[in-house]
Amino acid sequence: MHEELNNFTRNEVWTLEAKPKGARVIGTKWVFRNKQDDEGNIVRNKARLVAKGYSQVEGIDFGETFAPVARLEAIRAFLNGYINELVYVEQPLGFEDPSNPDHVYRLSKALYGLKQAPQASYERLRDFLIEKVDTTLFIKKTDNDLFVCQVYVDDIIFGSTNEEYCKEFGNMMAKEFEMSMIGELTFFLGFQIKQLKEGTFIYQEKYTGDLLKRFKMDDCKSIETPMATNVKLEADESGIKVDQTLYRSMIGSLLYLCASRPDIMFSVCLCARFQADPKESHLTTVKRILRYLKHTPSIGLWYPKGASFELLGYSDSDFAGCRVECKSTSGGCYLLGRSLVLWSSKKQNCVSLSTTEAEYIAAGSSCAQLLYMKQTLKDYGVELTRIPLLCDNESAVKLANNPVQHSRTKHIDIRHHFIRDHVAKGDILLRNVGTKEQLADIFTKPLDESNFYRLRSELNVLDARTIM
Numbered sequence: 001m002h003e004e005l006n007n008f009t010r011n012e013v014w015t016l017e018a019k020p021k022g023a024r025v026i027g028t029k030w031v032f033r034n035k036q037d038d039e040g041n042i043v044r045n046k047a048r049l050v051a052k053g054y055s056q057v058e059g060i061d062f063g064e065t066f067a068p069v070a071r072l073e074a075i076r077a078f079l080n081g082y083i084n085e086l087v088y089v090e091q092p093l094g095f096e097d098p099s100n101p102d103h104v105y106r107l108s109k110a111l112y113g114l115k116q117a118p119q120a121s122y123e124r125l126r127d128f129l130i131e132k133v134d135t136t137l138f139i140k141k142t143d144n145d146l147f148v149c150q151v152y153v154d155d156i157i158f159g160s161t162n163e164e165y166c167k168e169f170g171n172m173m174a175k176e177f178e179m180s181m182i183g184e185l186t187f188f189l190g191f192q193i194k195q196l197k198e199g200t201f202i203y204q205e206k207y208t209g210d211l212l213k214r215f216k217m218d219d220c221k222s223i224e225t226p227m228a229t230n231v232k233l234e235a236d237e238s239g240i241k242v243d244q245t246l247y248r249s250m251i252g253s254l255l256y257l258c259a260s261r262p263d264i265m266f267s268v269c270l271c272a273r274f275q276a277d278p279k280e281s282h283l284t285t286v287k288r289i290l291r292y293l294k295h296t297p298s299i300g301l302w303y304p305k306g307a308s309f310e311l312l313g314y315s316d317s318d319f320a321g322c323r324v325e326c327k328s329t330s331g332g333c334y335l336l337g338r339s340l341v342l343w344s345s346k347k348q349n350c351v352s353l354s355t356t357e358a359e360y361i362a363a364g365s366s367c368a369q370l371l372y373m374k375q376t377l378k379d380y381g382v383e384l385t386r387i388p389l390l391c392d393n394e395s396a397v398k399l400a401n402n403p404v405q406h407s408r409t410k411h412i413d414i415r416h417h418f419i420r421d422h423v424a425k426g427d428i429l430l431r432n433v434g435t436k437e438q439l440a441d442i443f444t445k446p447l448d449e450s451n452f453y454r455l456r457s458e459l460n461v462l463d464a465r466t467i468m
Contacts, residue, residue: 203300
């Protein structure tokens with residue numbers, strides 16, 4: 001607690017003064033927490049003074065790079081943010097000034113729990129970075145080297161192809177803000193990161209274990225796939241209602257896990273459609289996903305070193321897969337070389353009248369994703385033309401490559417011909433691919449064990465035990 005208040009003094013966070021007449025004073029409270037590493041060991045004890053109403057329980061670690069990945073911690077991230085309005089807070093309990101017990105603190109910088117705190121902290125950090133780095137994505141390019149910095153609330157991810165840039169940035173930030181380097185990145189926002197000579201592996205084994213415990217599924221019987229092939233979820237109007245809060249909590253936790261687990265993306269997104277009025281049949285399906293996680297807790301994404309910057313997309317759809325609205329499901333995945341960098345599973349906004357239309361709409365969505373990624377790569381100095389997009393419906397491929405409107409396709413809304421324009425311009429090369437080679441199949445429908453494992457492996461979604 002003394003360390004916290006000493007930081008306030010050192011950072012010139014507040015000034016003690018008489019309470020102005022009619023001023024609104026915000027209460028304060030102490031929050032205590034043990035900081036743990038990815039293995040659950042206590043590495044630090046924290047005492048934090050916050051404004052009343054503050055409920056965040058996550059840490060304030062800031063850090064990370066990718067060559068090599070190191071870690072930087074902000075001792076008090078929010079204290080760096082200036083606020084431009086009069087805010088008064090009570091003196092902290094147990095540390096009142098005996099000579100001025102009725103005085104209050106006027107804040108110069110943000111305090112955890114204030115609504116202004118995240119924005120103030122970000123703006124302070126952003127203004128500092130813009131002075132040092134390019135103004136768009138905090139990117140700096142020098143000859144053949146690249147430095148990138150991204151801010152997530154009070155956390156920073158940064159990295160470079162040149163290790164010296166990482167050291168220089170760490171020293172620069174330490175001078176401007178109260179930060180210190182605390183070693184190589186291994187754990188960040190629930191993600192575990194293993195950096196090996198052959199590549200980088202990202203997974204959420206600890207988060208998965210915590211999730212299973214939270215929902216009392218840590219002793220459940222495991223299963224090989226997240227969803228049975230014969231499952232057809234419906235609204236189930238006559239079904240038994242279940243706790244909506246519990247169901248939504250499960251879905252929210254699983255959606256966060258999808259950031260490193262593409263193998264559960266389709267199953268989770270399908271179950272998420274029934275959050276408004278979940279029934280027992282829906283909860284049983286969600287619990288099956290948890291049983292699959294019990295079987296595969298250490299699966300994650302493998303990014304091999306030396307992968308090319310060749311961008312490749314896969315697009316697929318499941319015609320009228322939604323039993324409630326008869327809408328189709330679009331699925332897509334996008335790879336840089338052998339590295340999976342983006343994936344999606346989404347119910348289409350309109351009802352398709354044929355498999356061709358459903359596949360054509362899905363291809364249009366994938367086209368938009370690829371064009372966005374193309375522009376992002378261009379910002380990093382990588383120019384790409386005629387990006388391959390693979391679709392397993394030959395009619396949809398022919399429709400996109402044919403500029404003539406045939407009578408049998410007039411029912412397709414004109415906005416879906418977006419892909420045709422980009423095929424004609426040479427931005428996208430839409431090609432046919434065999435059904436067995438369609439990697440996006442795993443994002444549109446439940447698969448049998450053999451095909452599910454095969455596609456999961458093709459996407460470089462692997463088990464940590466086979467790599468480390």
